[in-house]
Amino acid sequence: MLPADQSTPNYEYIVDQLDKRNADAYVHIGDNQDQLLWYLTQFNGPDRDYAFVLTNTETTLCAPALFSEQAEREFPGDTVTTTKNNNRASAAQRSITVLKNTNEISRVLIPDSTSYWVYSELEKAGYTTVTTSNIEKMKMQKSPAEIENIRKTELIAQKAMQYAETILANATILEDKLIWKCKPLTTKRLRREINVKLARNGANDAGNTVIGAGESCADLHFNGEDNIRPDETVLIDLGPRGPSGYFGDITRTFVPGSPPEWEQDVYATVQKALQAGLEQLNDAPSITGSDVHTKIVEVIEANGYKTGDVDVGLYHGTGHGVGTSLHEPPFFSRDTVLEPGHVVTIEPGIYDPDRGGVRLEDLVLITKDGAENLVDYPCSSMPCERSI
Amino acid sequence: MLPADQSTPNYEYIVDQLDKRNADAYVHIGDNQDQLLWYLTQFNGPDRDYAFVLTNTETTLCAPALFSEQAEREFPGDTVTTTKNNNRASAAQRSITVLKNTNEISRVLIPDSTSYWVYSELEKAGYTTVTTSNIEKMKMQKSPAEIENIRKTELIAQKAMQYAETILANATILEDKLIWKCKPLTTKRLRREINVKLARNGANDAGNTVIGAGESCADLHFNGEDNIRPDETVLIDLGPRGPSGYFGDITRTFVPGSPPEWEQDVYATVQKALQAGLEQLNDAPSITGSDVHTKIVEVIEANGYKTGDVDVGLYHGTGHGVGTSLHEPPFFSRDTVLEPGHVVTIEPGIYDPDRGGVRLEDLVLITKDGAENLVDYPCSSMPCERSI
Structure with missing residues (x-):
């Protein structure tokens, strides 16, 4: 293959x-x-x-x-x-x-x-x-050819995200459901559309197309079927394997309808945390993954949410290497110094099992004087009909 | 998932x-x-x-x-x-x-x-x-629910085969190439179409979409790009993982254009060998996988082709169990008795690295009084526009 x-x-x-x-x-x-x-x-x-x-x-x-x-x-x-x-x-x-x-x-x-x-x-x-x-x-240190492979897979992942977002934007709201092409839009239907788009571009979903809707967003690896409802979060996390064998990784969260107050506030907080993490990476290569995690935790706590071993808040790691595996070193949970040629995710999130959750994830190349974001995809809670 | x-x-x-x-x-x-x-x-x-x-x-x-x-x-x-x-x-x-x-x-x-x-x-x-x-x-002994899962995945695989065969049937021949939708049809384009069809039906190609054309048919796991040419064999072997987690497995070979003598003879011989293997399975459950392999070898040798450790002929095993893995016990290379509830492939093939190769593969459930073919897909060297 x-x-x-x-x-x-x-x-x-x-x-x-x-x-x-x-x-x-x-x-x-x-x-x-x-x-x-x-x-x-x-x-x-x-x-x-x-x-x-x-x-x-x-x-x-x-x-x-x-x-x-x-x-x-x-x-x-x-x-x-x-x-x-x-x-x-x-x-x-x-x-x-x-x-x-x-x-x-x-x-x-x-x-x-x-x-x-x-x-x-x-x-x-x-x-x-x-x-x-x-x-x-x-595997941490990527060659220019490997970086190119990851960049290409990430582009395929972004195209699939764009298609999914467009579906959400085109869906109509009927009572408590989203309707697309005359039928209720479920996480299963949306996952299938995404996987078709990935296959069309030569990528394999590799079982990593995670979509949560409302409560199931808090179940970090939800792979079941759920109705997608207005005014709740829809979390889409894609980790496909490209035709080169290299993975990509991107997450966006949308709220079709009108985001209620909690969803708005969580979205804004997670976006700030992502931004802070990206800014911190500009200090690379003299920082560690755990420095970035600490920064993200600071922002989330400063905005009134809990982190760590909690039921509501941020309860997962916020970054890992990506390459021939979707998860590989360096892990932000450890004190590995980030070096030029490392490719890592930044993925803050806040969840409430009774309400939903927001996660935003970019993929970043560490360079000799900072970092380059391999993702060029906006963060917006309102789904739009996009072309990229 | x-x-x-x-x-x-x-x-x-x-x-x-x-x-x-x-x-x-x-x-x-x-x-x-x-x-x-x-x-x-x-x-x-x-x-x-x-x-x-x-x-x-x-x-x-x-x-x-x-x-x-x-x-x-x-x-x-x-x-x-x-x-x-x-x-x-x-x-x-x-x-x-x-x-x-x-x-x-x-x-x-x-x-x-x-x-x-x-x-x-x-x-x-x-x-x-x-x-x-x-x-x-x-895992050898499948429950009724497991058999149903395999049956469903095999149906998805057959739908993808039907789509691939229809593409071959609709392609036009221009000099030494097949042209489909205004561009040369390659193994890579055909593989992508198949994988899209699998994804559309909720299955994952799992990296098991093998397509050979001409010489590359003899490379049993060809996953590269080759032009598909008239009068040569096109071998399509699909082993997707269905939404239930269970695999399917089917192979068909086609010859767009006019099969030359070698291709015709090999096709007829492999089809006879498949038929003989299926008939032998009707004696199950009192036979072993290696009995079936021996029968297939007999038919192929009786028709003038070599088997075993050879460069031209049949040089692989001819059957294995399918379930939560694409390859699992029983293997026809061993003396395991086939029992009711086993699901196995039968896959004779003959290859010549200079000319191509033909493999035909069905998937069969062993029952208490014989066998049931889970595949309902004709063997025909001429690609047809099919509906199943």
Whole structure:
């Protein structure tokens, strides 16, 4: 599905990790659900295990023979070696053969997400394993080609948002319901329209089209069916995977009809918090994700809302990295310094399970002298018929 | 995204596995990419770890608090317990707390796909772990509600196939290209049309829309762009995930223009092989998947084509189970007896990397006195404008 149009992954990062942990090779075995493995190999492999092996001398993809042409076409590393069978036993055995054919390998670094089964195979083959949770961090620093991929997916997400907003703007209000094309507009119908628009542009919704209406906005990952009613919030959070394999992420909230006082006030507060977060990012690259989160929390509390472990207010993190995964480091909950080439969301929100909720989310590239917003989409509670 | 509209998973199967392995509890930790965990919990959780725990007294879902409403709504088991944080440390700790609160737990069964990290946490907490690769097999036996889910997804897949075939039928031939809506028809354009149709019907292409044209038909998972040319095979293999979370699977091959001799002969042979496989299934439930594979191989070899580890001929397996995963047990490569309630593909194919390839695939429910084809879609090399 995904063309390998980003630059070669920064394998030097893994070599550094080997040095730090006094290991001689890195072995990563997983299937096509493993987004870090996809990043490492750029191989659109099967839904059964295949392997990536890095030694000081070369990088190898151990792919099933049925996928050999594709593996050769996609893998940017040194060598593709194929296994007759398309299963995990082949993947593990083939990676062990690569290790055996390389001199002086005794300690092998594996991600701590490695399956127990693979770990046992390596140990049985005589290797000492050391585990790491650090490899995922190599994805934080995006190359210009990767940034371009994210930018393109974010544009597709914005087009889908524009279509959804236009539907809301064109819907008519009949008593307590929104009517669109002669039928009540539900979160399910709107989700389907959005997913069609994403598919039309070559993106996959990846199960990440979240739409809440009224109370269900407070259920952060609502994926059910709800009538969309006037004077209540409609929260639309899109996290599609683009044709390049890179994700985008954007959230807007609308109030068809006339926003009541609470909805108006919450909207204004969340918008201020987003603005404050964006301004704070202009101080990058000398700040951390948790600095941004703290700033957002300050604004929300200053406006009279609670944050943290609460039932009403802001009860989630406000930012994360986006790349070959929808959620990846850096996370704003940690003290990772934001550096040029990081791509992160800013997503303040305020919720009340009895009334609804507002979240606004932009996607931002950290640059050497501040930040560039990859989203060019207005925040307005009143849905408009837009063209972008 | 997915309503929990199948019946409760057969937890008794796991209890039996505990007995067999002399274990006191089963712990399964994974994220929303783990289709077995989804089956066990029916919970559309986050892309970070959560846990399922089964003891002799109850089944528990340990979900992050941010997802608590959704977890309560979706989990068909006994108890939902929530963790403050949305991360794997919380999931592991919470599952250990459930174990600690249950009397007489010392040996814990874990799937061997369990991450090394989770395994270590359980061992550190004082439990002995035993691993299994058997749990996936509990999915083989489908309930009536599950069969209905698969049937619905397969119908969506057939609608998308019908649309794709109609596009091919309506395309005009201009020199060596197919032209549709004034532009050359490529595998990429056709894939996009299919994915839009799937989205319109609430299904996700799940990255499984494979289209080959000419030579690329022999590349079994071709996902790139190729011109679709007259007198060459166009192979369309769809494996979407329906709104219920269950997959479908269908393949058809067409030859726009006039099939040359090789293409005609291969098409006829593959169609005979499919027919023979379907007839063999009528002897179910007293046969194995490998019986069916052997029968298909016989037909293909009797017609002068090679099979097995070859460059030209049939070089892949010819059947697998379909359910909450696109590929799950039973696999025709093994001697698993086909039983009523199994849903399996039959997919013979013949390929020549210099000329193209033909694959035809139906999806079949094993019944107590034979088999029911869940596909009602003709096999015809000439694309027609169809309505289904």
